[in-house]
Amino acid sequence: xxxxxxxxxxxxxxxxxxxxxxxxxxxxxxxxxxxxxxxxxxxxxxxxxxxxxxxxxxxxxxxxxxxxxxxxxxxxxxxxxxxxxxxxxxxxxxxxxxxxxxxxxxxxxxxxxxxxxxxxxxxxxxxxxxx
Ligand SMILES: [Zn+2]
Numbered sequence: 076x077x078x079x080x081x082x083x084x085x086x087x088x089x090x091x092x093x094x095x096x097x098x099x100x101x102x103x104x105x106x107x108x109x110x111x112x113x114x115x116x117x118x119x120x121x122x123x124x125x126x127x128x129x130x131x132x133x134x135x136x137x138x139x140x141x142x143x144x145x146x147x148x149x150x151x152x153x154x155x156x157x158x159x160x161x162x163x164x165x166x167x168x169x170x171x172x173x174x175x176x177x178x179x180x181x182x183x184x185x186x187x188x189x190x191x192x193x194x195x196x197x198x199x200x201x202x203x204x205x206x
Contacts, residue, residue: 084121086112095121105166105181134162134183144194148178161185168192
């Protein structure tokens, strides 16, 4: 999917909407993009207004990994939650207070949710989805 290199963004230095050129994304930063103002040539890290469409628009439930609590997921992996009938993308990973692993997923319909991953068999009965 091609995205236009130029877009109208708010430049804090020109203090107005200017034509900005996309220069790149930041490692580990989802939804933030470096833009360079074509007027003052200052580079700013801006919110990617298209990020939710970009992230979720590409997701296809038929190619996404079906979410299972006992499975391990990668950052950037597309997952499908069959119970919620929603697709999402893994944004980050974290450890919960009880020592289990969780993933933060941006879902197309439900938005950002935390899900348990790498769950051990014996604790499946006690599964709770943290908010
Ligand atoms: Zn500018």
